[in-house]
Amino acid sequence: MFNEEASCGGFYDELVPVINSLPYRFELIFVNDGSVDRTQQILESILEKDRRVQIIQLSRNFGHQAALCAGLENASGDYIITMDGDGQHPPRLIPEMIQLAENGYDIVQTQRLDDEEKSSFKKRTSKWFYQLINQIGDTKTLPGGADFRLITKQVLDNLLAMPEYHRFLRGMVSWLGFRSVVIPFHPEERLAGESKYSLKKMLKLGSDAVFSFSLVPLYVGLSAGGIFFILAVIEVIYVLSFWISGRSAELTPGWSSLMFMMLIIAAVLMILLGFIGIYVGYIFQEVKHRPVFVIKEKKVHPNNQKEQSEEENL
Numbered sequence: 536m537f538n539e540e541a542s543c544g545g546f547y548d549e550l551v552p553v554i555n556s557l558p559y560r561f562e563l564i565f566v567n568d569g570s571v572d573r574t575q576q577i578l579e580s581i582l583e584k585d586r587r588v589q590i591i592q593l594s595r596n597f598g599h600q601a602a603l604c605a606g607l608e609n610a611s612g613d614y615i616i617t618m619d620g621d622g623q624h625p626p627r628l629i630p631e632m633i634q635l636a637e638n639g640y641d642i643v644q645t646q647r648l649d650d651e652e653k654s655s656f657k658k659r660t661s662k663w664f665y666q667l668i669n670q671i672g673d674t675k676t677l678p679g680g681a682d683f684r685l686i687t688k689q690v691l692d693n694l695l696a697m698p699e700y701h702r703f704l705r706g707m708v709s710w711l712g713f714r715s716v717v718i719p720f721h722p723e724e725r726l727a728g729e730s731k732y733s734l735k736k737m738l739k740l741g742s743d744a745v746f747s748f749s750l751v752p753l754y755v756g757l758s759a760g761g762i763f764f765i766l767a768v769i770e771v772i773y774v775l776s777f778w779i780s781g782r783s784a785e786l787t788p789g790w791s792s793l794m795f796m797m798l799i800i801a802a803v804l805m806i807l808l809g810f811i812g813i814y815v816g817y818i819f820q821e822v823k824h825r826p827v828f829v830i831k832e833k834k835v836h837p838n839n840q841k842e843q844s845e846e847e848n849l
Contacts, residue, residue, distance in 0.1 A: 642685070645717070
């Protein structure tokens with residue numbers, strides 16, 4: 536949840552009838568990703584009436600992937616389902632997801648299907664992104680894959696053992712390689728408000744995906760350098776042919792062509808150095824071992840807190 540004061544109550548009201556109809560014991564973990572509106576107060580009012588609820592309030596907005604990780608690290612169930620709190624991930628799929636897990640699937644992944652007639656910048660860029668990452672990456676990522684998924688406790692344990700600072704959970708879950716199945720779904724309309732996923736956040740997620748799962752950008756710069764080295768050799772041979780044949784007087788210095796080659800070579804070097812710089816920056820952030828998120832406060836139902844204290848005393 537990030538600034539979802541207008542939708543978190545409605546989301547809870549849609550979710551509860553679904554899980555109440557199932558013969559399982561649920562815990563509901565709401566992650567407040569640094570909201571500055573009344574999201575926290577509304578979640579606390581939900582907590583007062585439902586002892587299954589746990590609230591994790593982060594100290595600031597750490598981003599979508601970090602907030603998901605905060606929930607995952609505090610989950611204790613045999614099956615763990617992650618979903619956004621804006622209402623676009625339909626709770627009605629939860630029974631089918633659990634049934635597939637009981638049939639032996641370790642990962643039940645959902646795939647977002649947008650209307651064909653719907654044309655938007657986000658839809659087009661998402662399509663291009665998945666085409667790019669699947670072409671250059673070592674791990675195949677499901678096009679339209681959402682962070683609405685079910686994973687088993689075994690998958691969760693292995694996922695939490697991956698200590699990356701830059702998280703792209705869709706790629707990380709796919710990389711683990713457990714048995715998986717896909718459920719396509721058409722997203723619901725948001726319960727209220729607008730998407731908080733800005734262009735800047737989408738670009739950051741895309742860069743995390745590309746530079747975490749592929750070395751192709753380095754190979755691009757290296758290949759470009761190799762091509763221009765071959766062209767340079769060809770030009771040397773061409774110039775030497777004039778000297779060998781005694782036609783050196785025909786050689787006319789070309790200032791424009793020389794500058795063109797210098798600019799091209801400089802551009803290739805700068806691009807390659809830029810890619811190297813990004814990878815070094817990622818390494819720098821990894822070796823600092825800073826936490827992916829910081830929890831400001833955890834809240835559970837008073838009855839659960841009392842029972843937990845009694846168990847610790849015993």
